[in-house]
Amino acid sequence: MPDPLFAELYDDTETLNWDSADQVRERARRRTRRTRLVAGLASAAAVAVVATGAVAVARNSDPAPPLPPATNSPSPSPSVSPTPSLSPSPTKVPPSEPPESAAHPTSSPPSPDVPAAAMLQPADLPGWQRSRPARTVDALEFAASKCDDPDWLALKMPKLAERSESFQAGLDGGTRQQVLRFPDRSAARFIYQVRADIESCGGGVDDFSVVDSGFAGEESLMINYAENKGLSSLFVMVRQGDLVSVVYLDLRTDQDDARVIGTRAAARLCAGTDAC
DSSP states (O other), X not given: OOOHHHHHHHHHHTTOOOOOHHHHHHXXXXXXXXXXXXXXXXXXXXXXXXXXXXXXXXXXXXXXXOOOOOOSSOOOOTTSOOOOOOSOOOOOOOTTSOOOOSSSOOOOOOOOOOOGGGSOOGGGSTTOEEOSSOOOOOHHHHHHHXXXXXXOSGGGSOOSEEEEEEEEOSSSOOEEEEEEEOSTTHHHHHHHHHHHHHHTOXXXXXXXXXXXXXXXXXXXXEEEEEOTTSOEXXXXXXXXXXXXXXXXXXXXXXXXXXXXXXXXXXXHHGGGOTTO
């Protein structure tokens, strides 16, 4: 006779509709996926809570000091104190005397020499040629020697440089030029002093007189020299800046030609001075 417990269990399950094995396995897989999804969501929520707390702590705390740059040399021992330097302090240059450098190169003063381009050229005297060697006759010394008092103050004025040139036309006559460079503003005083020396020349056998002025350059003089023999010749003096040109003209040159030569001499002086 069957056991009453098993008989009762049989009666309860006899009419049940059992699922197939495939259905049971599919339900098991769905249950596993749900379990994993719930576990993943719980983990993400926990991570978000931790990150939020870390940000809040970082905002309320002081920033950490930056790390020192890495070097290849070993760190000095903290127990050794550095030795003070015994080298002298660098010398300071006063602001008014900046040190020499490539940005502020020193420049030497310009040469006082009179350039050849500042002299009259053969093109300025048609029909004339340069004399070689140049005949260097000081026209002002010659003029002073004809005066009662040859001690002209103009001849004592210091000069920085001078250059001479001479021209010849055939066998007779000649034109000579001197260009003088004076320091500072002495060139203007030189022109003034020559005029004063001529006016005080005295009543010798020869006569000097200023016959024209202001016809060329910044300043200019035309001086007539009359000999006791009835012959006369002209001197032309022109100034540009610190340069003065003195031209002694031959006997055949009249005043009109002398003005033209004086104008050309003044233009040539511009090659030796920045006053033009």
